Amino acid sequence: MLVKDIMAANVPVFKISVSVAAAKQEMMKQSSRYFAAEDNDRRWKGMVSDIDIKKAEESEDNFISDIMKTDMITAHPLDSAEELSGVFYQNNLEYIPIIEEDRIIGLVTEKEMLHTLVRLTGAHQPSSKLEIKVINKAGQLAEVAAIIKEHHINIQSVLVYPCQNDEEKVLVFRLATMNPLPVIQHLNDEGYTVLGPVR
Amino acid sequence: MNEPLFIYSENLLDYKFHDSHPFNQLRVKLTYDLLKASGHLSDTSVVKPRKASDEEIMLIHDKGYIEAVKKAGEGSLSSDIAGNYGLGTEDTPSFKGMHDAGAWIVGATLTAADLVMEGKTKHALSLSGGLHHGFRGKASGFCIYNDSSIVIEYIRRKYGVRVLYVDSDAHHGDGVQWAFYDDSDVCTLSIHETGRYLFPGTGNVHEKGQGSGYGFSFNVPVDAFTEDESWLHCYETSLLEVADYFKPDVIVTQNGADAHCYDPLTHLSVTMKTYEAMPRLAKKIADRYCGGRWIATGGGGYDIWRVVPRAWANIWLAMNGIQESGNLPAEWLAKWSRESPVELPRTWSDSPDIYTPIPRKPEITAKNEDTLAKTLYSIRSLKKKNG
Numbered sequence: 001m002l003v004k005d006i007m008a009a010n011v012p013v014f015k016i017s018v019s020v021a022a023a024k025q026e027m028m029k030q031s032s033r034y035f036a037a038e039d040n041d042r043r044w045k046g047m048v049s050d051i052d053i054k055k056a057e058e059s060e061d062n063f064i065s066d067i068m069k070t071d072m073i074t075a076h077p078l079d080s081a082e083e084l085s086g087v088f089y090q091n092n093l094e095y096i097p098i099i100e101e102d103r104i105i106g107l108v109t110e111k112e113m114l115h116t117l118v119r120l121t122g123a124h125q126p127s128s129k130l131e132i133k134v135i136n137k138a139g140q141l142a143e144v145a146a147i148i149k150e151h152h153i154n155i156q157s158v159l160v161y162p163c164q165n166d167e168e169k170v171l172v173f174r175l176a177t178m179n180p181l182p183v184i185q186h187l188n189d190e191g192y193t194v195l196g197p198v199r
Numbered sequence: 200m201n202e203p204l205f206i207y208s209e210n211l212l213d214y215k216f217h218d219s220h221p222f223n224q225l226r227v228k229l230t231y232d233l234l235k236a237s238g239h240l241s242d243t244s245v246v247k248p249r250k251a252s253d254e255e256i257m258l259i260h261d262k263g264y265i266e267a268v269k270k271a272g273e274g275s276l277s278s279d280i281a282g283n284y285g286l287g288t289e290d291t292p293s294f295k296g297m298h299d300a301g302a303w304i305v306g307a308t309l310t311a312a313d314l315v316m317e318g319k320t321k322h323a324l325s326l327s328g329g330l331h332h333g334f335r336g337k338a339s340g341f342c343i344y345n346d347s348s349i350v351i352e353y354i355r356r357k358y359g360v361r362v363l364y365v366d367s368d369a370h371h372g373d374g375v376q377w378a379f380y381d382d383s384d385v386c387t388l389s390i391h392e393t394g395r396y397l398f399p400g401t402g403n404v405h406e407k408g409q410g411s412g413y414g415f416s417f418n419v420p421v422d423a424f425t426e427d428e429s430w431l432h433c434y435e436t437s438l439l440e441v442a443d444y445f446k447p448d449v450i451v452t453q454n455g456a457d458a459h460c461y462d463p464l465t466h467l468s469v470t471m472k473t474y475e476a477m478p479r480l481a482k483k484i485a486d487r488y489c490g491g492r493w494i495a496t497g498g499g500g501y502d503i504w505r506v507v508p509r510a511w512a513n514i515w516l517a518m519n520g521i522q523e524s525g526n527l528p529a530e531w532l533a534k535w536s537r538e539s540p541v542e543l544p545r546t547w548s549d550s551p552d553i554y555t556p557i558p559r560k561p562e563i564t565a566k567n568e569d570t571l572a573k574t575l576y577s578i579r580s581l582k583k584k585n586g
Binding site for chain 1: 221282288289332339340341370373394395396397398399400401408422423424463464466557558559
């Protein structure tokens, strides 16, 4: 999954030469929290937030160029989404502008980043979740998947979790079925430990 | 006009995937029979359903999907295409005449709605319905056509009223929630087992609606092994507060009976006590806010012998203001004991020792209380603000 697949396009823009007073007026019409600042050649110069604009003084010589943030971490549309989540985490960011050849083409906020990770777990599609404890060795995922295949059940997503100890792993499947009982029975019969709710 | 009405005919039982599928509409007949045998259902209270038209099903579903269901029921849909529509899967296998079977169930629930909305009765019961997982263009979770969503859209368009949908199936009422997620005239309340393990996985507290529908979707996901006391506390508190906040014109309830400790597909621990209490509160709410207008459907329920007949009979008893206790009718027990693979219960109520005590009870109760407070936070803070 790439950044271009998860970003919000159409970021609202102010020219850097716009006065703070005018920006305040214009901002009222928008529901956005973050605005890009561009020069007359549509080159991206920086970002301002709704709060930056609200707080800024409305004097005659106060322009967007005076209040915008310029020294920012940006990303490219072809960066990977997983990588971007690391950038968010390490730098404690609220949002990242997506820049391609001096132009701003999108924005990813923390909220969208989180939603993307939720989507990657498959949690938004109707499914039953199965957690299976397996020995930490090659081929386990394939063996479990083969059992699920025998039941003609579509797999919505798979995650592989490390366990507290090195000897085991937990495989998490989201299965497109409301009745996982036959699969669970089959896995138990094959000697796998299927984790479930605790009484 | 105050006599409640029961929608029933044998062709509603044609919704049948295959003999070993957990979804079995024989439970509707078992319930009908139980009420007959106990003398609480007279022929004059039974209304035959009509079949829903394609246009009515299209209030919610895509035309292409309906065509696919028709073809699947004739055996002329390729398995690749069927898969895209969620058909021909383990959950919703194709069967002969599946479109008609689904359309009759939708028609039964629409029949119930018309009877209530036209003032012919205050309460109507459509037990074959409540297929709340069906999506616009996809079958899901044993559901082909979502009669719950269709009836709500039908009532909204035809009668222009605001609908409160209350879903107490053990599984989240996802199809209905997403169908009206951005609609402020339809309020959905679903209480269910958390999606931590259980299908469909959604129904979190933070799913509150979007756009103008924000704040009109409520979810109470309770912990696995929740018992009567905590389940009923969550159900009663949320229903009372949501109804008082939304002030509906009509209530549609989905009465899945799969939260019972005997149900094979879920991990909850409620007993018949819950199924006696829930419809009685629903009636109270309908009487208080909606001039009595209440349309009730069935839903999930996979212990069709020991749980569903008694649980669903209680909806009808609640509609009629009757309380049953003591033994089940001998005639019913004699007739169905021969067919049942498990021993049938002898009494209307469950004894409290039908399951082993739950060691985590205090922790589960506290967790549910916390969830409930989060679900109702927006309503409570609004109430505080307005004094």
